[in-house]
Amino acid sequence: MFGIxxxxxxxxxxxxxxxxxxxxxxxxxxxxxxxxxxSIQPHLNAAFLKLTNxxxxxxxxxxxxxGYWSVEYGGLNKVFHIWKYDSYSQRAAVRxxxxxxxxxxxxxxxxxxxxxxxxxxxxxxxxxxxxLQSPPQEGGVFELSSYLMRPGGPGVWGDAFQAAVTSHDxxxxxxxxxxxxxxxxxxxxxxxxxxxxxxxxxxxxxxxSHSDARVVSAVRSCxxxxxxxxxxxxxxxxxxxxx
Numbered sequence: 001m002f003g004i005x006x007x008x009x010x011x012x013x014x015x016x017x018x019x020x021x022x023x024x025x026x027x028x029x030x031x032x033x034x035x036x037x038x039s040i041q042p043h044l045n046a047a048f049l050k051l052t053n054x055x056x057x058x059x060x061x062x063x064x065x066x067g068y069w070s071v072e073y074g075g076l077n078k079v080f081h082i083w084k085y086d087s088y089s090q091r092a093a094v095r096x097x098x099x100x101x102x103x104x105x106x107x108x109x110x111x112x113x114x115x116x117x118x119x120x121x122x123x124x125x126x127x128x129x130x131x132l133q134s135p136p137q138e139g140g141v142f143e144l145s146s147y148l149m150r151p152g153g154p155g156v157w158g159d160a161f162q163a164a165v166t167s168h169d170x171x172x173x174x175x176x177x178x179x180x181x182x183x184x185x186x187x188x189x190x191x192x193x194x195x196x197x198x199x200x201x202x203x204x205x206x207x208x209s210h211s212d213a214r215v216v217s218a219v220r221s222c223x224x225x226x227x228x229x230x231x232x233x234x235x236x237x238x239x240x241x242x243x
Contacts (some may be wrong), residue, residue, distance in 0.1 A: 015079065030087040033124050033132075033180060034067065035191070037116040040077045048115045049079070055108040056239050058101070063094045066132070067242035069234035071140055073199075077117075080144065080234055082242075122185030127154070129162055131177035135195040138243050141202060142234045143174070143194040148227045151188055154181065157225035160218075165192050167218035173209040174202065177242070188227075199233060 040048045040179040049070065059065070066082040085091040098104055126132060133143075149157050162179075169176040174194040196202035209215045236243030 001090045016058070031125075032085055032088075032183065033126070034083045034085065034091070035102065035122040035124055035180075035185075036081050036083065037120045038079050039075075039119075040079065041115055041117055044115040047075045048112060049112055051108065051115075052079075053237065053239050055104075058104045058108055059098070062101075063090070063096055067142075068237045068240040070237055071232050071234050072141075074230065074232035077099045078232075079237070080232065098118055120185075122189075123183045124180035124185075124191065125183055127158070127162070127179045127181050127190070128175070132178045133176070134242065135177065136175060140195055140197050142177075142236065142242075143196065143202065143231055145192045145194065145197050145229065145231045147190050147192075147229045148186065149190060149225050150227050152225075153188065157222070160222040160225055161190055163218040164222040165217045167212075168209060170208075171212065171214075173205045173212075173215070207228075 038048075052068075056065070056068070064084040066084055068081040069079065071078040071080060085094070147161070149161070154161070165176065165179055168174055174196055177193045179193055180191045180193070182191075194202075196205070
């Protein structure tokens, strides 16, 4: 995520065409999205979801929740949630306030933490060409597709990734809700959040996309930059804003 400013280049270079040498995306604002994944003790999964459903209002009083899902395929006994922050300083203030909130600590944290096996978080930004969108209707199934790209940054593989994702979105092989790249966590990772009417509808359109020459070509151009990939199919919790 480093670029070279034109002011640092030799004077002779000023007459040359401007070339963007940054390997990362150019952030135009400070807004970021924190991805959080919790693994829950299997026998306490239902109890954790019930507790969160009852007490999540204590947490959302402090910052904006985008969505909260229970993972159905691609990782059992897990929940995945996305929180929006305007800046790192805002997040720091939120975390400080939560640590001093006696009701939150007593009614939720002290009860929930013993139910968990692990917690993981990641700071992400929307890629410059993507905008966060709402599903066309409530219900359905959400897919989080995560790709670990080879080192080099979006300056190397960004165009290929965009082409591969939009080749699925434009013809309607799923509804793209947002594409994100990692800033803190596992670097060179990009995520695509999709919505489908159902798991069966997802299987149907995925099968049809495999016969679309435009999709096949775009994916083949991107796969050379790919190290690994994984996905999760998720259902929104009753209290999730995005559902």
